[in-house]
Amino acid sequence: MNHRAIARFHAALSNEVRVRIVALICARKEMCVCELVDELGLSQANVSRHVGILRDAGILQDRKIGTWVLLRVDEALLREQFGSLLDEIHAGHVASVHMDAEQRLTERCGRALCA
Amino acid sequence: MNHRAIARFHAALSNEVRVRIVALICARKEMCVCELVDELGLSQANVSRHVGILRDAGILQDRKIGTWVLLRVDEALLREQFGSLLDEIHAGHVASVHMDAEQRLTERCGRALCA
DNA sequence: TCGATGTATCGACTTTAGTCGATGTTATAT
DNA sequence: ATATAACATCGACTAAAGTCGATACATCGA
Numbered sequence: 001m002n003h004r005a006i007a008r009f010h011a012a013l014s015n016e017v018r019v020r021i022v023a024l025i026c027a028r029k030e031m032c033v034c035e036l037v038d039e040l041g042l043s044q045a046n047v048s049r050h051v052g053i054l055r056d057a058g059i060l061q062d063r064k065i066g067t068w069v070l071l072r073v074d075e076a077l078l079r080e081q082f083g084s085l086l087d088e089i090h091a092g093h094v095a096s097v098h099m100d101a102e103q104r105l106t107e108r109c110g111r112a113l114c115a
Numbered sequence: 116m117n118h119r120a121i122a123r124f125h126a127a128l129s130n131e132v133r134v135r136i137v138a139l140i141c142a143r144k145e146m147c148v149c150e151l152v153d154e155l156g157l158s159q160a161n162v163s164r165h166v167g168i169l170r171d172a173g174i175l176q177d178r179k180i181g182t183w184v185l186l187r188v189d190e191a192l193l194r195e196q197f198g199s200l201l202d203e204i205h206a207g208h209v210a211s212v213h214m215d216a217e218q219r220l221t222e223r224c225g226r227a228l229c230a
Numbered sequence: 231t232c233g234a235t236g237t238a239t240c241g242a243c244t245t246t247a248g249t250c251g252a253t254g255t256t257a258t259a260t
Numbered sequence: 261a262t263a264t265a266a267c268a269t270c271g272a273c274t275a276a277a278g279t280c281g282a283t284a285c286a287t288c289g290a
Contacts, residue, residue, distance in 0.1 A: 003134040010134075014126035015278080019118040026205055030216035034236060035223075043280050048238055050278090067236040067287050070216050075205060082197050090141055090190060101145035101185050108150075130248080148267060158250050163268055165248090182257050182266040 001088050009081065012057030017042065018050050022059060025073050032068040116203050124196065127172035132157065133165050137174060140188050147183040 001009070013019055017040065024039055025031050033051060037044050051071060054060040059078060062069045116124075128134055132155065139154060140146050148166055152159050166186065169175040174193060177184045 003138060004131045006134045007129055007131040010125045010127075011129035011277095012125075014122055014129040016119045016122040017278090019121045019125075023118060023203075028216070028219075032216070032220060032236075033238095035220070044237075045239080045281075046279055048236095052238080064287090065217060065220075067234095068220060069237065079201060082201060086194060086197060088138075101143070101147070102180060105147060105150070105180075105183060126247095132248090149265085159267075160251075160269080161249055163266095167268080179257090182264095184267065 001084060006085055006088060009057055009085065012053055012059055015050065015053075017046075018054055021047075021050060021054060022073055025060070025071050026075065030070045030072045032070055034068075036071075116199060121200055121203060124172055124200065127168055127174055130165070132161075133169055136162075136165060136169060137188060140175070140186050141190065145185045145187045147185055149183075151186075 013022070020040065021036060024036065028035075033044065033047055036051070037047050040047060051060060055062065058081070059073065060071050061074055062071050064070070128137070135155065136151060139151065143150075148159065148162055151162050151166070155162060166175060170177065173196070174188065175186050176189055177186050179185075
């Protein structure tokens with residue numbers, strides 16, 4: 001996962017409506033779009049769009065039953081995604097770049113820091 | 116942390132520039148804004164704004180050394196924040212709302228599902 | 231086949247986020 | 261005091277996200 005992909009994942013959960021959708025589906029195990037429309041009081045078009053964003057981000061899975069699309073959250077996968085985000089951010093901790101910040105900045109200025 | 120706060124936290128990491136800033140600072144332990152400007156090739160005003168967003172979200176801490184603002188990431192805190200986000204999303208898993216989705220939707224329609 | 235229901239997409243609009251140059255602020259060095 | 265350097269904020273502009281009504285698509289029941 002590169003930085004752009006990390007940003008995209010977080011972007012999926014950066015909207016209050018989408019967080020509520022995820023929380024609702026976690027609580028109910030499975031929900032269809034029309035139930036979400038009732039719960040959230042938003043237009044069906046809007047809810048469908050948010051669901052699509054969460055689906056694209058891999059946060060929601062679904063199965064079709066008749067005309068319904070039953071949505072669910074793979075919680076284990078979600079935990080795994082969160083974990084790998086942290087690992088990615090924390091990668092690159094090699095000693096070579098760990099020069100002390102004050103030392104580095106003093107060199108940058110070509111002078112000592114008087115403060 | 117309510118749903119709005121969760122969304123705000125994720126929004127802080129929903130931008131590629133900000134993810135790069137966090138990764139850079141993690142790798143270097145501490146960086147000032149002017150170093151970030153050099154690394155990212157963006158205007159100082161822009162970087163300062165992104166830094167402010169990360170600071171407001173509690174992801175960046177800082178200390179002043181002369182005119183420099185040295186930024187750092189509290190990685191343990193960040194891990195804790197991620198953990199509590201998941202806990203919050205997964206809260207509310209009480210048996211009462213776990214009625215089977217097909218059963219619930221069938222009742223909603225007042226008819227049985229034939230599919 | 232036809233109508234009804236659930237979902238997805240389109241078009242248009244409003245709101246919010248991102249970007250930069252210019253300017254303000256604070257701390258330091260001369 | 262004044263100049264300089266780092267950072268923050270402002271104003272204006274552009275780009276992207278969110279929202280809704282209307283409409284298209286798909287599936288089922290009659």
